[in-house]
Amino acid sequence: MTENTELLLRTVNVTRYVTPLREGGSMPAIAEADDDFLYVLKFRGAGQGIRALIAEIIGGEIARALGFRVPEIVFANLDEAFGRTEPDEEIQDLLKASIGLNLALHYLSGAITFDPAVTAVDPKLASQIVWLDCLLMNMDRTPRNTNMLIWHKELWLIDHGASLYFHHSWQNWQEQAKRPFALIKDHVLLPWATELERVNEEFTAMLSKELIHSIVGLIPEEWLSAETAFDSSAAHRAAYAEFLETRITNSEIFVKEAQHARTSLI
Incomplete structure (x- = not known):
């Protein structure tokens, strides 16, 4: 290995x-x-x-x-x-x-699917997960499909493959980086996400450019080279980093959208 x-x-x-x-x-x-x-x-x-x-x-x-x-x-x-x-x-x-x-x-053997009717999530954790999914534009954390597991009495996040859906076409991706995430209205934890501003302050401080580049650097070269939207795999990799950095810098846009969506639920 x-x-x-x-x-x-x-x-x-x-x-x-x-x-x-x-x-x-x-x-x-x-x-x-x-x-x-x-x-x-x-x-x-x-x-x-x-x-x-x-x-x-x-x-x-x-x-x-x-x-x-x-x-x-x-x-x-x-x-x-x-x-x-x-x-x-x-x-x-x-x-x-x-x-x-x-x-x-x-594989988390013996894990069970998270059910909000069975397992309570405190407002801070709910806000953290909602913020993460706004950043990633993750459409796949709904009551129908929570993509969260309970394993050894702890909450685990799984399956982020539906995130960053802009990259299936790369059309206007610089603009999309600054857009709110409207689908957050369907998020399973949104009703409990009352601490988004506090979480926004903490998480934007944690996600440095160096960290983002390190994570994007994990993508294998062969997975990037076939993309026709870019002249090189280096440009392709840099676009992921720029998208995430722009989104973090403009996080108040998606935070306000989530707060508005939550208010509409109440």
Whole structure:
């Protein structure tokens, strides 16, 4: 196993496909790696492709840097011979399309889906998660699909692949960096997010340019080189950093939108 950059994303080799997780459209799977751990494996050959994996890295590692509990994220190599004996044709096609470097999250065995009717979240934590999802433009933390787990009585954040949806076209991305996040009105924790201004002050101070560049630096070169919107992978990587830096600098825009949306709920 190897390490990538100072943030220490490990690389593992997938040794066994255990079972598909058909809840999501991208059909991730539980798989075992050569370190004997189980992972939720997210495939580069799935519907949203490599962009969803990039969003997973950026969203997950920003969340971790801000102090949230996030399963370990690793790069996962899929060998060419892997999956040849898979009887399901749909899964076999997915495996063939995903040969090479994929992404995986440590599998939290025994975790249960977060339910706000069962587990109370205090206003500070609710505000922190709402702020994070405004920054990332994460549309996927709704009552229907919270993408939060309870594991060992603690709240864990998972699945940031639907974040940063602007990068599926890169159209007017500099302008989008300054826009409010209107979909925050559907956030499962918005009713309890009463401390957004306080959280905004704390989190913008924590997310330095150096930290953002370190996180963006984790994206593998091969995942950036195929993007036609940029002349080079370096320009592509720099655009992610600029988008996030601009959004952090203008965070009061999305904070006000979230506060307005919350007021509308009351």
